Amino acid sequence: MKEKLIVIGNGMSGLRTIEDLFDIQKDKYDITIFGEEPHLNYNRIMLSYLLSGEKTFEDTIINHQTWYDEHNITLHKGDKVIKINKEDKKVISESGKELPYDKLLIATGSNSFIPHTIGSDLENVIGFRTKLDSDTILDLISKDKTAVVVGGGLLGLEAAYGIAMHGIKTILVHRSGSIMSQQLDRTGGRLLQKNLESYGIEFKLNTTIEKIEGKSKVERVTFTDGQTVESNIVVFATGIVPNTALAKEAGLDTKKGILVNDHLQTSDKNIFAIGECAEHKGNTYGLVAPLYEQAKFCAKKLAEKDSNGYTGSTLSTRLKISGVDLFSAGDYLGDETTEELILLDEKVGVYKKLVIYQDKIIGIVLYGDTADASWYLKLLKEHTDISDLRTKILFGKSALSGDTGHGGDDISAMADDEEICGCNGVTKGCVTKAIKEQDLKTLGDVKQCTKAGASCGSCLGVVEQILVNTLGDEYNDTVEGICDCCDVGHKVIKECIDTNDFDNVYDVFKKLEWKTDDGCIKCRPAINYYLLVKYNDVKYKNDKRSALINDRVFANIQKDGTYSVVPRIWGGLTSPQELKDMADIAVKYDVPTVKFTGGQRLDMLGVKKEQLEPMWKDLNDAGFVSGQAYAKGLRTVKTCVGNQWCRFGTQDSMQMGVDIEKMTWGSWTPHKFKIAVSGCPRNCAEATIKDIGVIAVDSGWEIHIAGNGGIKVRVTDFFTKVETDEELFHYIKAIMQFYREDAYYLERTAHWVERVGLEYVKDALLKDKANLDACAKRFDISQESAQVDPWEQSRKDGFTKEFSPIVIAPENSESFEAKERV
């Protein structure tokens, strides 16, 4: 027998909770929803577009009747719940329905707050919260009368804009000296005001309404500055009051809102409250993003799944007025303990302010250019140390030297037909359209629906910006699962693996409640990697079935299904005899293409899978091991000729390259890993675009990290300078080990350093000598089991047997008449 779940409120938070619940568990409850309004579930955020006429009501509907029908949800529209009897677990509605529940979800939202003023009880003094309010406003406004809007917050501005768009004279009065004082500082407010004045809105600041006059309806409004205008409508947008009456009367604990714990439970554990009517840790929220976050945790609890619980939300906001780019988040005002970074260009209409506390962003105001909103928000949420970015951060992500991210493009300036996802040929317009029409809220939604970002993922930053630009505070950036199999991110997975003991990837899946038994191409290799790093291939053996093809068969798969074979050539240094051996082998197996790689190794391309085993054997016999050119691990150490031959060389880079490669080979890392050693600052080995770049100077070696020669080139960051070879080895080991342990699977050093900050890596290794030594030591230990030639090993343990095809000649095959059908 299913349990009964009743939802009071047919709005965005209640419905979102039900949708999230269905994602986890479909059949636990019989669901009944009561909605006070006579409509289906609609998007309240779009009310301003409804008012301005830029959207129809149909556009704002989130769930159509078919959705309710498909999920067997009983919806009572236009029927208000008037009583909760928590002793008998029943609710009673205005129409007289009396229904029992096992679980009750209160999602009653909030009401407009209309302050008591002379005449505020007249007809046509209204709030701006519902479709009815919007309809009433549209009915009343007329060219002959001035419309008055009270409140210069988000809602007030959107209401005033919506009215002014119909060519109506609109006066907006605001009690304080600057508009949107809840979200913007004065400078931002002033710029925004200037922009809105161009739409015909007249602002009266430091002013409020003295009195409203009329027989029964509004006829005249007098302001505190003495001015009186003929008006027939006053819209109050001066705040909202959580709708707690029902809960209060039922005896639930309330303050500003209905008090809830981290699982959105009220003082009665069978009754939940969510959204604007709920109060969590002293906070009530009037924006959409927090309620979406709450919904996730509420749904988990309703499904009786464990979760850490809701911890509160960082508020960010965006004004829903066409043509106005504005974004703010966090503590945008700051105080005497904080610093501000400000960029202001009044002529162009651009204002950016970051509030900094202890080298971390805690508040953001962006006006006129919100292209980097998602990036700043990420830095804020992840508490990234920005000391290294400081001088350039206001100019945006693209201004960072050697940016590997893809966030530098100005999204608003991008044309709709511009392609953003090269892998799947998806344009910006296509993404924006899908977000709007299909009500997409997360990166995952967009990936699934449009395929943008679903392949190589290098455009995800751009996709995220489009989401932020299109949705503003509706954008749901709660941490997503690393793939569709789970709801957890890399961080949680790593913590779980660190603190528990696991025998295999499937145990990890079980512990973290994976939705699939076997995981997928994204999660299984990641978990396999994390387990390998923890147990060093001793207690846990590399699970080949959880490795991607190249790491499973120790060769690079090519487009036609053949492989390329790359033997290790230490430091790029070889000999006539080695070259001869390789040439003989290439001739013997009729290798169609032989090429030097960018990492100074020889690549033999076009080898059939069944040729791999004998070819590897021949190479092993000639003294070669795998070059691991396929590996998420140390690939090459590139060198120049250094002081052995070069007239400029200051150190022996060739020998150093060989030594480093002999020390680091075999090590698996989160992504491919490349090192280069240059014998002098002329840097002929191109060390400054490698994961670790070593450059010889007169007095020793410079160590550079996190370079990348990929899609977007990133030049390394200088890490430190050492005097002796021993120090150099020690640092390289420690840096590699720290990256191995700290980065997420498939995160290159460049992305890792940009995510965590260079200072974080420096603090961990340069300032903390004990940690440096410990990391280097752990690297040594891991290498004991990693420096095994995978070619020789897989030949000897019989793994290569499966490489050969089963050949069945049609004429000789044993055929049997089918005895049964399968």
Next chain:
Amino acid sequence: MASWTKIIEVEHIPSMGSRVVHYGEIEIAIFKTRDGSIFAINNECPHKQGKLSEGLVHGTNVTCPMHNWDIDLKNGEALGSDSGCTNIYKSKIENHTVFITL
């Protein structure tokens, strides 16, 4: 009436892995899933003919090693938002031996 062709003893097909069968001009991939079930499928992804035999097996699906398309081993259909289909062959295990219909 379909005819069954003997392929190989089931133990020679690695769990969560595959073996490739050449039958004349035809190339078939035979998979063994974690529960020991056997599936036979034409060794070509419907997208760009990637060799499905080299893909990662999960559940009764395989992910093509070329561009990560997920293919349902039960019916050869591409999963998710991709569309396309590749031929499958009926298979069975009898006396520890794999047979498929060709």
